[in-house]
Amino acid sequence: xxxxxxxDRIRGNKPTVLLTVIDGPNTGSTxxxxxxxxxxxxxxxLGDEELDRVAARDAxxxxxxxxxxxxxxxxxxxxxxxxxxxxxxxxxxVESFSPPPQMIIFGAVDxxxxxARVAKVLGYYVTVCDAREMFATKRRFPMADEVVVTWPMPxxxxxxxxxxxxxAVCILTHDPKFDVPAIQGALATSVGYIGVMGSRKTHAKRxxxxxxxxxxxxxxxxxxxxxxxxxxxxxTPEETAISIxxxxxxxxxGRDVPSLANTCGPIHR
Amino acid sequence: MREVLDDIDRWRAxxxxxxxxxxxxxxxxxxxxxxxxxxxxxxxxxxxxxSGGCVEGAVVTEALEILNSSSSGRIVKFGYSDDEAFAVxxxxxxxxxxxxxxxNW
Numbered sequence: 001x002x003x004x005x006x007x008d009r010i011r012g013n014k015p016t017v018l019l020t021v022i023d024g025p026n027t028g029s030t031x032x033x034x035x036x037x038x039x040x041x042x043x044x045x046l047g048d049e050e051l052d053r054v055a056a057r058d059a060x061x062x063x064x065x066x067x068x069x070x071x072x073x074x075x076x077x078x079x080x081x082x083x084x085x086x087x088x089x090x091x092x093x094v095e096s097f098s099p100p101p102q103m104i105i106f107g108a109v110d111x112x113x114x115x116a117r118v119a120k121v122l123g124y125y126v127t128v129c130d131a132r133e134m135f136a137t138k139r140r141f142p143m144a145d146e147v148v149v150t151w152p153m154p155x156x157x158x159x160x161x162x163x164x165x166x167x168a169v170c171i172l173t174h175d176p177k178f179d180v181p182a183i184q185g186a187l188a189t190s191v192g193y194i195g196v197m198g199s200r201k202t203h204a205k206r207x208x209x210x211x212x213x214x215x216x217x218x219x220x221x222x223x224x225x226x227x228x229x230x231x232x233x234x235x236t237p238e239e240t241a242i243s244i245x246x247x248x249x250x251x252x253x254g255r256d257v258p259s260l261a262n263t264c265g266p267i268h269r
Numbered sequence: 270m271r272e273v274l275d276d277i278d279r280w281r282a283x284x285x286x287x288x289x290x291x292x293x294x295x296x297x298x299x300x301x302x303x304x305x306x307x308x309x310x311x312x313x314x315x316x317x318x319x320s321g322g323c324v325e326g327a328v329v330t331e332a333l334e335i336l337n338s339s340s341s342g343r344i345v346k347f348g349y350s351d352d353e354a355f356a357v358x359x360x361x362x363x364x365x366x367x368x369x370x371x372x373n374w
Binding site: 001002003006007010011020022023027028029030044068069070093095096097 | 270271274277278281291293294302303304341342343344368370371372374
């Protein structure tokens with residue numbers, strides 16, 4: 001019953017955390033917890049009501065942080081060292097199932113298909129957005145989870161509040177009508193990665209246009225990875241997609257990667 | 270876990286007994302993070318993976334043993350040295366800790 005509920009939640013991309021006793025009394029017992037207690041109350045037990053309560057509370061914190069870890073308790077959920085003297089330890093494996101990270105790609109260009117494909121391999125929920133009905137079709141982007149025909153603002157107004165550190169916005173259109181509002185909208189969210197395609201010249205011109213709409217704060221401009229991707233000499237859409245995704249990974253984990261945004265010289269040599 | 274759901278559902282529909290192995294911890298370098306899962310059914314069929322292919326064979330042996338005993342699950346450790354519980358190792362030199370249990374919940 002717990003497995004069936006877990007499978008259901010994972011497939012539905014609903015945040016869930018599974019607790020399993022891996023050592024101590026009641027080894028093998030499980031508890032399934034969701035942040036939405038009203039619609040999905042906790043299922044199962046680790047063998048002690050108080051342990052269930054304390055471990056579930058901690059597990060929701062782990063879920064929030066997207067962490068999977070092992071935590072230790074006393075048989076009734078004791079956590080302070082003096083309460084744990086002379087009691088067996090219950091070790092609990094806390095496994096977080098967060099919804100997949102999102103990637104929103106603005107611009108239905110040939111680079112978009114390659115980027116959507118690589119992003120799918122990495123487990124992203126991919127949305128392609130372009131205002132031109134002729135280009136933004138599911139037939140051109142069968143690998144995308146969603147293809148929406150609209151301007152950037154409505155998409156970012158709707159999805160923006162859900163975007164966080166694990167998510168990415170990639171702006172591949174070179175059209176100022178489209179990329180300026182996309183950048184504005186993305187900067188208003190907490191999205192972890194904003195990449196903007198274009199040559200160094202395009203980037204310089206874009207900065208002028210951004211200034212015209214009041215985007216001049218260095219902290220905002222520093223969030224823009226532009227030109228998008230790593231300086232690995234990629235040429236094809238597929239190679240560019242790899243360089244973008246590698247940059248996203250590097251930024252997420254805080255590594256010092258050779259981003260084009262931080263290097264100079266020609267992108268293609 | 271996501272990648273093993275379809276096979277597990279199929280096996281459950283066939284009333285097969287199933288063991289679930291999950292990476293719970295990694296010391297040093299390891300190919301898969303905690304949460305990586307692999308399932309083994311009573312016929313020895315496998316889905317998912319818990320390493321880069323280094324220890325899966327030994328996991329099957331261990332999983333079948335758990336299915337054929339009264340165990341409710343145990344922690345199994347695979348390391349790089351020969352004096353570990355099993356003479357299989359991770360070529361990357363890390364130690365992977367697995368929890369293997371019957372999927373009877």
